[in-house]
Amino acid sequence: MRLSRSFIPTLKENPAEAQIVSHRLMLRAGLIRQTASGIYAWLPAGLRVLRNISQIVREEQNRIDAQEVLMPTLQSADLWRRSGRYDAYGPEMLRIQDRHKRELLYGPTNEEMITDLFGQSVKSYKELPQVLYHIQWKFRDEVRPRFGVMRGREFLMKDAYSFDVDFDGALTTYYRMLLSYLRTFQRLGVRAVPMRADTGPIGGKLSHEFLILASTGESGVYYDAELADQDWLDKPVDVNDPKDMQLFFNRVMVPYAATDEMHDVAAWETVPVERRREGRGVEVGHIFYFGTKYTEAMDISIAGPDGNKLYPEMGSYGIGVSRLAGAIIEASHDENGIIWPDSIAPFKAAILNLKSGDELCDALCERIYAASPDTFLYDDRPERAGVKFADADLMGHPWQIVIGPRGAKAGMVELKRRATGERQELAVDDALALVLAG
Amino acid sequence: MRLSRSFIPTLKENPAEAQIVSHRLMLRAGLIRQTASGIYAWLPAGLRVLRNISQIVREEQNRIDAQEVLMPTLQSADLWRRSGRYDAYGPEMLRIQDRHKRELLYGPTNEEMITDLFGQSVKSYKELPQVLYHIQWKFRDEVRPRFGVMRGREFLMKDAYSFDVDFDGALTTYYRMLLSYLRTFQRLGVRAVPMRADTGPIGGKLSHEFLILASTGESGVYYDAELADQDWLDKPVDVNDPKDMQLFFNRVMVPYAATDEMHDVAAWETVPVERRREGRGVEVGHIFYFGTKYTEAMDISIAGPDGNKLYPEMGSYGIGVSRLAGAIIEASHDENGIIWPDSIAPFKAAILNLKSGDELCDALCERIYAASPDTFLYDDRPERAGVKFADADLMGHPWQIVIGPRGAKAGMVELKRRATGERQELAVDDALALVLAG
Numbered sequence: 001m002r003l004s005r006s007f008i009p010t011l012k013e014n015p016a017e018a019q020i021v022s023h024r025l026m027l028r029a030g031l032i033r034q035t036a037s038g039i040y041a042w043l044p045a046g047l048r049v050l051r052n053i054s055q056i057v058r059e060e061q062n063r064i065d066a067q068e069v070l071m072p073t074l075q076s077a078d079l080w081r082r083s084g085r086y087d088a089y090g091p092e093m094l095r096i097q098d099r100h101k102r103e104l105l106y107g108p109t110n111e112e113m114i115t116d117l118f119g120q121s122v123k124s125y126k127e128l129p130q131v132l133y134h135i136q137w138k139f140r141d142e143v144r145p146r147f148g149v150m151r152g153r154e155f156l157m158k159d160a161y162s163f164d165v166d167f168d169g170a171l172t173t174y175y176r177m178l179l180s181y182l183r184t185f186q187r188l189g190v191r192a193v194p195m196r197a198d199t200g201p202i203g204g205k206l207s208h209e210f211l212i213l214a215s216t217g218e219s220g221v222y223y224d225a226e227l228a229d230q231d232w233l234d235k236p237v238d239v240n241d242p243k244d245m246q247l248f249f250n251r252v253m254v255p256y257a258a259t260d261e262m263h264d265v266a267a268w269e270t271v272p273v274e275r276r277r278e279g280r281g282v283e284v285g286h287i288f289y290f291g292t293k294y295t296e297a298m299d300i301s302i303a304g305p306d307g308n309k310l311y312p313e314m315g316s317y318g319i320g321v322s323r324l325a326g327a328i329i330e331a332s333h334d335e336n337g338i339i340w341p342d343s344i345a346p347f348k349a350a351i352l353n354l355k356s357g358d359e360l361c362d363a364l365c366e367r368i369y370a371a372s373p374d375t376f377l378y379d380d381r382p383e384r385a386g387v388k389f390a391d392a393d394l395m396g397h398p399w400q401i402v403i404g405p406r407g408a409k410a411g412m413v414e415l416k417r418r419a420t421g422e423r424q425e426l427a428v429d430d431a432l433a434l435v436l437a438g
Numbered sequence: 439m440r441l442s443r444s445f446i447p448t449l450k451e452n453p454a455e456a457q458i459v460s461h462r463l464m465l466r467a468g469l470i471r472q473t474a475s476g477i478y479a480w481l482p483a484g485l486r487v488l489r490n491i492s493q494i495v496r497e498e499q500n501r502i503d504a505q506e507v508l509m510p511t512l513q514s515a516d517l518w519r520r521s522g523r524y525d526a527y528g529p530e531m532l533r534i535q536d537r538h539k540r541e542l543l544y545g546p547t548n549e550e551m552i553t554d555l556f557g558q559s560v561k562s563y564k565e566l567p568q569v570l571y572h573i574q575w576k577f578r579d580e581v582r583p584r585f586g587v588m589r590g591r592e593f594l595m596k597d598a599y600s601f602d603v604d605f606d607g608a609l610t611t612y613y614r615m616l617l618s619y620l621r622t623f624q625r626l627g628v629r630a631v632p633m634r635a636d637t638g639p640i641g642g643k644l645s646h647e648f649l650i651l652a653s654t655g656e657s658g659v660y661y662d663a664e665l666a667d668q669d670w671l672d673k674p675v676d677v678n679d680p681k682d683m684q685l686f687f688n689r690v691m692v693p694y695a696a697t698d699e700m701h702d703v704a705a706w707e708t709v710p711v712e713r714r715r716e717g718r719g720v721e722v723g724h725i726f727y728f729g730t731k732y733t734e735a736m737d738i739s740i741a742g743p744d745g746n747k748l749y750p751e752m753g754s755y756g757i758g759v760s761r762l763a764g765a766i767i768e769a770s771h772d773e774n775g776i777i778w779p780d781s782i783a784p785f786k787a788a789i790l791n792l793k794s795g796d797e798l799c800d801a802l803c804e805r806i807y808a809a810s811p812d813t814f815l816y817d818d819r820p821e822r823a824g825v826k827f828a829d830a831d832l833m834g835h836p837w838q839i840v841i842g843p844r845g846a847k848a849g850m851v852e853l854k855r856r857a858t859g860e861r862q863e864l865a866v867d868d869a870l871a872l873v874l875a876g
Binding site: 001005006007009030033035036037039040041042043044047050065067068069070071072073074075076079091092094096098099102104106113116117120121122130132137139141143153154 | 439443444445447468471473474475477478479480481482485488503505506507508509510511512513514517529530532534536537540542544551554555558559560568570575577579581591592
């Protein structure tokens with residue numbers, strides 16, 4: 001895109017309403033605008049980030065044979081009465097009446113709806129296991145929305161739901177999903193550490209939170225360095241091989257990791273001192289195994305192997321997609337702005353024309369831009385070099401391709417890596433090859 | 439996908455609640471399920487259709503330099519008070535109170551929000567024209583929702599909004615969008631005829647509806663065959679060349695076309711009899727030019743070329759994305775089921791294993807399936823051949839690759855084209871090449 005023609009309204013000043021760095025930077029970099037308390041519009045650059053995150057989440061869900069569906073945002077109150085949660089859920093549930101005075105609600109989560117859809121169609125244990133997920137907007141009527149998209153009211157979430165015949169099957173599905181999450185977060189360019197967690201309002205017996213380490217995190221975290229340092233992409237786990245899954249289980253369940261809520265000092269002290277890590281974390285994912293809680297409450301059964309009716313064992317698995325955009329910035333920024341991981345950056349590179357109007361500079365910029373107009377942001381504005389450098393740092397493109405009159409004459413550009421600040425002079429084609437390979 | 443492992447719950451019987459063919463077929467083919475009155479969940483095959491439609495719409499919007507954003511589903515009532523529409527809008531608007539008794543609404547359209555976002559950021563005529571769009575769920579509280587996704591309450595719509603300096607600019611944008619729509623619908627595999635229309639609650643001065651021809655359509659249509667027979671993909675129009683745009687204008691504005699509401703019998707009778715076409719149509723798109731209606735009402739101005747304040751001229755442009763899934767079925771089906779256009783089919787082909795369990799058949803099916811597991815639906819169920827044929831016809835895959843024991847021995851398959859019923863015996867690789875080229 002050409003910046004001069006783009007709807008990417010950057011701000012020079014820090015907006016007064018933003019208390020944390022990710023909120024400030026998302027507003028300043030023109031990614032989002034608030035349209036009502038805790039409700040945001042995603043502008044073109046922000047939407048690219050949101051879509052890049054969603055796509056990685058989707059690919060990793062598909063990899064473990066989860067099937068994507070799309071449930072609506074509004075649900076009927078009656079559905080929630082069947083599980084008993086309609087009255088139990090507090091004022092965070094947005095309750096709505098339609099023109100016929102029928103009670104609806106804006107879904108904060110979808111256990112009831114997916115269980116009902118499953119029950120309408122699946123009749124036999126032979127059709128299990130099934131994992132269904134969707135990526136959809138949800139609403140929680142926070143009493144005091146803040147921190148931008150980190151604690152908004154309307155938010156985008158990936159939620160998956162699994163159905164298994166028995167406890168062993170459910171546990172296997174749970175660990176397949178846990179592995180999928182570790183891969184997902186690593187591909188997003190951040191490390192999220194899985195920690196045993198309370199089950200809260202979803203209920204259930206086993207639960208892990210995934211926390212990105214960031215000093216502004218809402219929870220204290222304690223973990224064994226061994227857990228955070230593993231490479232989940234490099235050592236593939238065959239999710240269909242029970243032995244491989246057992247080894248994987250040992251890699252994630254044995255090392256210590258807990259939030260302050262679940263912290264066990266005695267266990268912590270068995271971790272070698274040099275491997276103990278303490279800090280703060282932002283929750284970006286949460287997985288639950290809760291057995292037959294919803295299938296029994298809603299009386300959704302299938303035929304079991306013995307012909308008797310069987311209540312499927314369920315789990316649910318969430319990733320905060322819109323929250324991740326903020327959380328990743330909390331974990332990856334400096335005093336000049338955002339540092340986007342390559343995998344989710346809205347643009348791979350900015351093209352900085354230091355002398356717009358100069359024939360050679362303009363021609364070289366156009367040539368570079370033409371190589372990948374959808375993934376480059378070409379700063380063609382008639383602005384001073386300083387403004388362009390500052391905006392590129394603020395927006396956090398992984399690469400900056402800098403074109404000045406001297407270099408243009410020689411067919412050379414300066415290539416800057418945003419994360420390290422490293423700069424190198426390169427021939428145009430070499431710079432292009434490097435950037436487009438990423 | 440393997441059908442035995444898929445959440446694609448086909449139905450043998452016609453569901454009683456469905457009055458029109460697209461609703462019946464969408465339920466029977468396992469594309470959607472109703473979760474509340476006029477509200478639907480999209481199951482895996484249905485979501486693929488929805489996403490394929492969205493992607494073509496997106497590509498054609500991007501082609502004319504419209505920029506994608508994503509506005510939230512909920513809006514503040516105060517925003518709508520600024521245009522005067524909050525009180526004017528009838529009971530189709532879903533009005534909501536949050537926990538602090540602040541008034542919200544589920545957006546039925548976004549003129550107010552986009553005008554406000556535009557006004558916050560754009561300050562000068564130099565930044566125009568701008569076209570912004572999003573693809574987002576909307577809600578209209580229909581008094582009597584029916585016809586499945588054709589007249590649902592929660593529906594997916596692409597809505598674009600344009601901002602221009604003056605009338606001439608706005609008109610150029612309007613015709614660029616009109617062209618974009620013609621290309622979009624043609625790529626979706628249907629013909630939608632543009633017709634002059636009333637401006638209704640959006641207001642304004644110039645408006646076209648796009649109607650897909652189908653006998654169940656809600657409007658009568660009268661048009662010159664010349665208009666419907668043009669190929670918008672084959673004769674590219676340079677949208678940046680005023681002469682090219684003028685020629686295009688003559689191609690679409692001169693031939694007669696009107697819905698019964700706007701029908702002009704005197705003009706109609708000037709169309710040569712052999713070119714007169716009458717029928718019924720389903721509205722799938724609607725575009726409006728309404729000038730400064732919203733920018734003036736909301737007092738959103740920018741600096742004009744003469745330094746004085748200027749109210750930008752606007753238009754808005756909708757495509758009913760979820761409605762299209764139904765409308766395309768209305769226009770493309772037979773007594774056995776759906777006939778998906780290649781461009782939006784959930785799967786390119788079904789692989790029909792006529793003898794599951796037979797070693798040769800299974801091996802050949804697996805080999806074909808492995809060539810494109812994401813785009814083939816492999817019917818690996820232990821069902822009779824007749825059931826598999828019927829389900830494949832019902833689901834409407836463009837191709838069926840039929841594998842039986844005799845052919846498997848010879849490395850031959852039968853390839854059936856759903857739209858024509860044409861069958862041919864082909865070597866496996868030739869069949870694969872033909873299907874994957876489409």
